[in-house]
Amino acid sequence: MQELFTxxxxxxxxxxxxxxxxxxxxxxxxxxxxxxxxxSHAGLHFGEEPPISGTRGSGTIFFAGCNLRCVFCQNYRISQEFGKGSSAVMDSRGLASEMLRLEREGAHNINFVSPSHMIFQMADAIRMARGMGLGIPVVYNSNGYDSVEALRAIDGLVDIWLPDLKYMDNGLAMRLSAAGDYADIVPGVLGEMLARSGRLEVDGDGVAVRGLLVRHLVLPGEMENSRRCLDLLASLDPGIHVSIMSQYSPQYRACQHPGINRPLTPEEYDEITEYALDLGLENAFIQELESSDHYLPDFDSDTPFGE
Ligand code: SF4
Known part of the structure; x- marks a missing residue:
């Protein structure tokens, strides 16, 4: 009998x-x-990057809680205030059942959101779901503040890595996310994911099947941080797939933090996307600034796990 990750x-x-x-x-x-x-939520999600959402949606499973405390968190009701919501406790079998339900509903993949602190519960559930016939890829959609040792321990269970690269500035990471070593940790995490699965690969319909796609959310007024993040990616692999995200809005406690208490401007976003192109990052997903209203699940819904 296999040892349980948990x-x-x-x-x-x-x-x-x-x-x-x-x-x-x-x-x-x-x-x-x-x-x-x-x-906190499990359902089809159409607001991810095109290779992740495809045409039928990504089967997202949102975990409650988080190992960061981002003052601008868009999901703060489930990451920080999960005690007030309608989250469900699930064992491995329950999680595996949700994965199979999402596959039956047509999901292109199973997309675990905020898995860093649930990595081993997730791993046991993936193993069980695979044993029950799950046939679609699994996405690890994290904030980038991961343990390399834990990633190695679950080797072979994740197909697509979808980490954030939030900061390459420990002072900023401390001030905004209470993680004063984020910039020391994240290069090793991204390097590990790239070594494990390589660049993003898509099928004939352009839907991801394996590999790495890094997300970077551009923060207002923090251009130097964004430039350093892109420098890191270019040094890892100029062909790395990166999604440069424009949808910052001052959610949660951001209004108490001068500098990030406003949306991103088009000029700021253009500056960073041009910088990425100048670096030779040829596989960058770039958004229209108007598309900044990405779909977010209704965490207060009466039916957070489908009808
Ligand atoms: S080390 Fe464990 S308990 Fe501590 S924040 Fe990370 S996942 Fe949570």
Missing amino acids: DKLGDCRCCPRGCGVDRLAGETGFCGIDSRALV
Whole structure:
């Protein structure tokens, strides 16, 4: 019998926080979640990049809680205020059932959102779902603040890596996300994902089947941070696929932070996309600024897990 990944939660080092708490005994660390997977929403999502959403949608499973505390979090109701919502506790079998339901509904892939602190619950569920016949790719859609050791431990279970690259400035990462070592951690994470799966590969319909797609959200007034992030990507691989995102809006506590208490301007976004092209990043997804209203699930819905 295979060892359960979740057995590793007795001394939690799932993410770079390395809290060392016993989540199996009900203890919680920075992310606030014990060993039980807490799911806030599961459904088809059409607002991801075209290779991820395709025509039939991406089968998203949103985990509650987070190992970052971004003051501008668009999902703050599930990442920070999950105790107030309608999240569901799921064991591996329950998660696997949701994955199979999404596949039956036509999803191109299963897309785990915010998995860094649930990586081992996710891994056990993937293994179970594969055993039950799941045949579509699995997407790991994280904030980039991951443990390389944990990524290695789940080798072979994820097909598509979809991490954020938020900062290459530890001071900014501390101020905005309470992660003062983010810029030290994320290069190794991206390098590991690239080494594991390579560049993004798509099928004949342009839908992703494996590989790496990095997301960078451009923050207002933080052009130097964005330039450093793009420099890192170009140094890893000029052919890396990157989605340069324009949809920043001052959500959650952003209004209390001068500088990011406003939307991004078209000039700022253009400056960064031109910089990416100058660096030779030829596989960049660039948005129209008007398209900044990306679909977000209704986390207050009465039916967060479909009809
Ligand atoms: S997953 Fe949570 S408890 Fe574990 S190290 Fe990260 S923040 Fe701490």
